[in-house]
Amino acid sequence: MNTELHIGVDTEKVVVSAYPLKARSGRLRRTRTGTLLEAVPRPPSGRSHEQRVTFTARLALPLLLVSAVLGAAGVNWWLLAAGSTALVAQAWRMQARAARTAALAVPRDEESRVLWTAPERAAFEGALIASRRVRATWPALTGMIDPVLADRSLTRALGELGEVLARRQELRRLRTELAGVRDADIPADSPARIAVDEQWVLAERLWHQEDAAANRILGSIDAAARAGESFIRERRVAATARYAERALARVTGAPAGIESGPELAGRTEAVIAAYRDLAA
Incomplete structure (x- = not known):
């Protein structure tokens, strides 16, 4: 039997569930106190689209250089390209998510309760x-x-x-x-x-x-x-x-x-x- 309780509070609702809560958008700050786990929205990062593009470009450039050096050393180039692309894409997704206003997702299980x-x-x-x-x-x-x-x-x-x-x-x-x-x-x-x-x-x-x-x-x-x-x-x-x-x-x-x-x-x-x- 699950003895933990997950509680989330955002600007539109309160979610009470026996299961971990997820974010519909943005990011959540989670705090555990004993068997109680609270999740509240994190403030948006405030980074504009241009700032996110700049950060991603700065991340992609050294990855490109490292891939070129390793490729010259005989490492499979397509494996390096795939790894670099995945890393850059993940960084972009994380930045985009952090920039959005956070909100809790509504659980689909019948045991959770949502107060509107x-x-x-x-x-x-x-x-x-x-x-x-x-x-x-x-x-x-x-x-x-x-x-x-x-x-x-x-x-x-x-x-x-x-x-x-x-x-x-x-x-x-x-x-x-x-x-x-x-x-x-x-x-x-x-x-x-x-x-x-x-x-x-x-x-x-x-x-x-x-x-x-x-x-x-x-x-x-x-x-x-x-x-x-x-x-x-x-x-x-x-x-x-x-x-x-x-x-x-x-x-x-x-x-x-x-x-x-x-x-x-x-x-x-x-x-x-x-x-x-x-x-x-």
Whole structure:
């Protein structure tokens, strides 16, 4: 079973897939964080057609000279020509690709999810940002959580969110279509009108179910981020309070009392509970 999740974000869509993503045009920048692999478009190189021609010509000239020298030494000339031509052609293709505006290709497999609508894209991108906040807290939570299990739980939550948002996206479109049909000027007792009303009721129920599921996953990721960040802040405050207490004791000559600082046991339980909800 593939435990990795590939996520791509460009200006028009969000792609969530269990398989590596490809570029429709341009080039992608790929980043791996645990079992999560993100792909975002690289900026165009900005090289004009004339600049690409100049670069290719400068590359072809030394290849031509090398081929001539090797050919004179007895190396098969057509093999040298074929290799040089292939190298120059590859360099040209890479330059042309880098100069184009990058965009993700739409996967053709049924397991991938593509989010086109603005609300679903915004929701997933918000969850992606929150997941980075969660991962940023892990170094300070050593001993409280298992980073490997936490990584898998977080990746699985993002994958589930992609599926839920894809269904919500389809329901959003369906509700819009049904709303337009329901406004049509036809008798209320028409069989077509009754059938549309029944489908509207079903679509509304499914819409609320998927919306609640999406909000639950979004809430779990955000709760894990906030719990970890709050624990780290309070631990820093506690450390500062203890340092100040010892410093003041040295200055005044008075013995240090009970170390000050908030009790973190409750926050520790909150962090653990947040990760349990995330894994649920």
